[in-house]
Amino acid sequence: MITVALAKGALLKESVKSFAKAGLDFSAVLDPDNRQLMIPSDCGRARALLVRNGDVPVYVAYGQAQLGVVGYDVLREHQMPVAHLVDLAFGGCRMSVAVKSSSGYQRAADLPPHSRVASKFTQCAREFFDDLDLPVELVHLTGSVELGPITGIAEAIVDLVATGRTLRENGLVEIEELFHSTARLVGHPLSLRLDRGHLQTIVEAMRHQNKKNNL
Amino acid sequence: MITVALAKGALLKESVKSFAKAGLDFSAVLDPDNRQLMIPSDCGRARALLVRNGDVPVYVAYGQAQLGVVGYDVLREHQMPVAHLVDLAFGGCRMSVAVKSSSGYQRAADLPPHSRVASKFTQCAREFFDDLDLPVELVHLTGSVELGPITGIAEAIVDLVATGRTLRENGLVEIEELFHSTARLVGHPLSLRLDRGHLQTIVEAMRHQNKKNNL
Numbered sequence: 001m002i003t004v005a006l007a008k009g010a011l012l013k014e015s016v017k018s019f020a021k022a023g024l025d026f027s028a029v030l031d032p033d034n035r036q037l038m039i040p041s042d043c044g045r046a047r048a049l050l051v052r053n054g055d056v057p058v059y060v061a062y063g064q065a066q067l068g069v070v071g072y073d074v075l076r077e078h079q080m081p082v083a084h085l086v087d088l089a090f091g092g093c094r095m096s097v098a099v100k101s102s103s104g105y106q107r108a109a110d111l112p113p114h115s116r117v118a119s120k121f122t123q124c125a126r127e128f129f130d131d132l133d134l135p136v137e138l139v140h141l142t143g144s145v146e147l148g149p150i151t152g153i154a155e156a157i158v159d160l161v162a163t164g165r166t167l168r169e170n171g172l173v174e175i176e177e178l179f180h181s182t183a184r185l186v187g188h189p190l191s192l193r194l195d196r197g198h199l200q201t202i203v204e205a206m207r208h209q210n211k212k213n214n215l
Numbered sequence: 216m217i218t219v220a221l222a223k224g225a226l227l228k229e230s231v232k233s234f235a236k237a238g239l240d241f242s243a244v245l246d247p248d249n250r251q252l253m254i255p256s257d258c259g260r261a262r263a264l265l266v267r268n269g270d271v272p273v274y275v276a277y278g279q280a281q282l283g284v285v286g287y288d289v290l291r292e293h294q295m296p297v298a299h300l301v302d303l304a305f306g307g308c309r310m311s312v313a314v315k316s317s318s319g320y321q322r323a324a325d326l327p328p329h330s331r332v333a334s335k336f337t338q339c340a341r342e343f344f345d346d347l348d349l350p351v352e353l354v355h356l357t358g359s360v361e362l363g364p365i366t367g368i369a370e371a372i373v374d375l376v377a378t379g380r381t382l383r384e385n386g387l388v389e390i391e392e393l394f395h396s397t398a399r400l401v402g403h404p405l406s407l408r409l410d411r412g413h414l415q416t417i418v419e420a421m422r423h424q425n426k427k428n429n430l
Contacts, residue, residue: 003366037362049366052358062354064368139277143267147252151218151264153279 002046002198005059005068011183012050014090015069018185022205057082057186066191066199072181073160077121083192086185086207093162095124095178100149101171105156108132108176115155118148125158128178146170217261217413220274220283226398227265229305230284233400237420272297272401281406281414287396288375292336298407301400301422308377310339310393315364316386320371323347323391330370333363340373343393361385 006015006029016026025042028034029050040047049065056070057080069088073095097117099105109132111117118139119125129136139154141147146166148154160181161167161174185206192199221230221244231241240257243249244265255262264280271285272295284303288310312332314320324347326332333354334340344351354369356362361381363369375396376382376389400421407414 037359038365049362050359051362052356054357055359058354058356059366059368062368064366139273141267141273142269144252144265144270147264147266150253151274151279153274153277 002067002202003049003065004046005049005051005056005065005070007053007056007070008050009053011053011069011071011091014088014183018069018088018206018209019202021209022202024202054078060186060188063188063191066188067202068186069183070186072179072184073121073124075184075186076179076181077123079123081189082186083189084184085187085203086210088183088185088206089210091183092180093160094180095121095158096161096174097128097156097158097176097178098161098167098172098174099156101173103149103155105175108156109134110175111136111156116153117156117158118145118154119158120145121158121160124178128158146172217282217417218264218280219261220264220266220271220280220285222268222271222285223265224268226268226284226286226306229303229398233284233303233421233424234417236424237417239417269293275401275403278403278406281403282417283401284398285401287394287399288336288339290399290401291394291396292338294338296404297401298404299399300402300418301425303398303400303421304425306398307395308375309395310336310373311376311389312343312371312373312391312393313376313382313387313389314371316388318364318370320390323371324349325390326351326371331368332371332373333360333369334373335360336373336375339393343373361387
């Protein structure tokens with residue numbers, strides 16, 4: 001039995017579509033009436049675990065799921081020991097530094113040393129500002145990070161931006177991109193090594209399908 | 216202008232009710248059509264910040280909000296430097312250890328050493344098992360912790376339990392309580408010290424109202 005960890009939320013629909021093309025039908029998880037968190041595939045050969053974004057690499061790292069789909073942002077932030085297998089190219093967004101549009105800052109290096117920076121992704125933010133050699137105080141928030149500069153708890157934020165609408169609505173502007181993020185297929189290293197072909201077939205199908213999309 | 220941090224979710228309705236009795240009307244935050252995260256009170260003397268549970272002590276610790284209402288569980292887990300002012304007595308739940316009902320474990324000390332324990336509250340769990348002198352491996356999950364024992368990623372979980380329905384639905388049973396949690400009024404220590412009576416009046420009204428409830 002293959003177990004696949006899928007992230008609830010924005011990536012779910014496309015994740016199910018990717019697995020469907022590779023022969024595993026998890027469309028039951030998209031049923032709005034579905035309350036189950038562990039759902040068998042249509043063929044009965046596999047099951048999906050429906051978990052929070054940040055928990056996908058945990059289930060895969062511990063081998064409770066052999067495969068998983070999760071954003072690159074989560075992989076960068078949590079650094080769990082999972083194999084990065086395929087860039088699935090959907091769910092594109094960028095991790096960016098944003099400030100109040102009235103602040104006048106043009107790039108991250110303009111921020112005064114020891115500024116406060118609010119983020120859900122403090123690990124990514126820490127690395128970025130360390131590379132700039134700019135000392136900042138990171139404030140870890142778990143949601144609505146765009147409130148940071150408005151309330152004055154932080155001069156800047158580091159957050160995921162897709163359309164930029166939330167930033168605009170809150171008078172914020174992106175000044176620098178840390179990295180671009182897309183959905184990734186990840187795997188449990190030991191399961192991949194012990195695999196007798198089942199996992200490899202799925203991974204290859206998803207890799208191939210993605211190559212086709214990119215042509 | 217007094218700023219109050221309120222937690223979205225289960226505590227919100229009762230939090231608004233408590234402040235109303237103390238003279239601050241934030242009922243606009245309960246409007247299902249409300250999309251704003253910063254909402255002025257009816258009298259214009261104060262405003263509410265609508266934030267995630269875990270962010271309430273952050274806004275209060277940094278002084279961006281002078282007062283806040285948040286569960287004791289969050290205060291125990293994050294240990295931010297805020298003043299604990301009033302036990303508001305609503306939002307009661309308990310932090311508990313739970314295991315599969317088929318496991319046969321009767322109390323936490325029955326767990327084999329080096330068991331895996333999944334939790335959103337790894338700090339609380341760490342303290343509890345350290346006090347028991349039982350070495351366990353903590354697995355940090357961000358949601359649906361009840362999946363832990365079902366998937367086999369953990370033998371036990373430490374989680375908040377209100378009615379116990381989620382546990383029962385997942386074949387789990389509570390075996391030990393870490394502590395009981397209720398909503399608490401917290402304050403920014405420096406703002407309280409510099410206060411010229413405005414904050415104190417609200418705190419006293421909420422303390423008094425709560426005493427009456429308990430009689």
